[in-house]
Amino acid sequence: MTSEINDDEPLLRVSGLSKFYGARVGCEDVSFELWPGEVLAVVGESGSGKTTLLNCLATRLIPSSGNVSYRMRDAEMRDIYRLSEAERRFLMRTDWGFVHQNPADGLRMTVSAGANVGERLMAVGERNYGSIRGTATDWLGRVEIAADRVDDEPRAFSGGMRQRLQIARNLVTHPRLVFMDEPTGGLDVSVQARLLDLLRGLVADLGLSAIVVTHDLAVARLLSHRMMVMKDGRVIEHGLTDRVLDDPHAPYTQLLVSSILQV
Numbered sequence: 229m230t231s232e233i234n235d236d237e238p239l240l241r242v243s244g245l246s247k248f249y250g251a252r253v254g255c256e257d258v259s260f261e262l263w264p265g266e267v268l269a270v271v272g273e274s275g276s277g278k279t280t281l282l283n284c285l286a287t288r289l290i291p292s293s294g295n296v297s298y299r300m301r302d303a304e305m306r307d308i309y310r311l312s313e314a315e316r317r318f319l320m321r322t323d324w325g326f327v328h329q330n331p332a333d334g335l336r337m338t339v340s341a342g343a344n345v346g347e348r349l350m351a352v353g354e355r356n357y358g359s360i361r362g363t364a365t366d367w368l369g370r371v372e373i374a375a376d377r378v379d380d381e382p383r384a385f386s387g388g389m390r391q392r393l394q395i396a397r398n399l400v401t402h403p404r405l406v407f408m409d410e411p412t413g414g415l416d417v418s419v420q421a422r423l424l425d426l427l428r429g430l431v432a433d434l435g436l437s438a439i440v441v442t443h444d445l446a447v448a449r450l451l452s453h454r455m456m457v458m459k460d461g462r463v464i465e466h467g468l469t470d471r472v473l474d475d476p477h478a479p480y481t482q483l484l485v486s487s488i489l490q491v
């Protein structure tokens with residue numbers, strides 16, 4: 229994927245980030261920068277620390293050591309672990325999105341699809357019922373959910389529809405940074421392909437930055453500009469997606485790439 233990245237400061241700067249669960253390594257000594265408009269894929273086998281890293285970055289987990297700073301809308305770089313609770317909540321509601329692997333974790337299953345999307349708008353101060361409903365319906369259309377399903381609860385949706393609804397709920401407020409944990413995991417192949425197309429279009433249209441955790445190299449190829457390969461909690465390779473996939477340097481990445489012939 230290509231796009232224009234022309235800002236002079238990173239959106240996110242991560243240095244020496246480690247998270248231990250007791251004696252067990254979650255992730256260790258991870259450093260990178262994420263630039264505005266950039267999509268970073270984090271790949272690696274099960275247990276390599278991808279979710280741990282993502283949760284630390286999204287302040288859903290507090291790391292054992294290391295620093296993460298985020299460029300706020302006023303351009304100030306702030307240590308995300310030193311934000312007040314109110315500031316952190318505000319970021320989560322406005323600037324950031326988090327797409328969970330399991331849509332049920334990111335949706336309210338017993339309120340309507342329209343309300344799931346509208347709720348995020350209300351959280352950023354939108355008060356007009358008609359315009360909230362209009363925007364919500366518009367977003368359902370963008371993720372290919374028919375307008376006549378707006379009053380249905382997500383528990384009446386299929387897995388793929390739930391995932392699309394979760395994406396609409398996250399993107400409706402035009403976040404600057406979206407965290408995604410296996411956004412196409414658990415879906416069948418044809419649904420995955422459509423969802424990936426959709427995500428790719430939305431990311432490009434909105435110019436947002438994203439960190440996408442996946443164990444699927446084809447997802448990384450399609451969505452990301454850069455990728456990091458993790459193994460045993462550490463980043464063992466990091467580079468432009470096409471370079472890493474076409475000319476992997478680390479033996480482990482070579483193994484990973486050669487075992488997936490279709491990428």
Ligand SMILES: Nc1ncnc2c1ncn2[C@@H]1O[C@H](COP(=O)(O)OP(=O)(O)OP(=O)(O)O)[C@@H](O)[C@H]1O
Pocket residue numbers: 249252253254255272273274275276277278279280281443
């Ligand atoms: N809450 C926890 N308590 C203890 N250990 C944990 C916890 N969560 C994760 N771990 C350990 O941290 C390591 C990294 O796990 P993590 O969930 O980050 O991996 P992952 O790359 O997301 O794997 P998967 O692809 O299976 O989702 C694993 O060894 C795991 O057992």
Ligand SMILES: [Mg+2]
Pocket residue numbers: 278279280
């Ligand atoms: Mg995981």
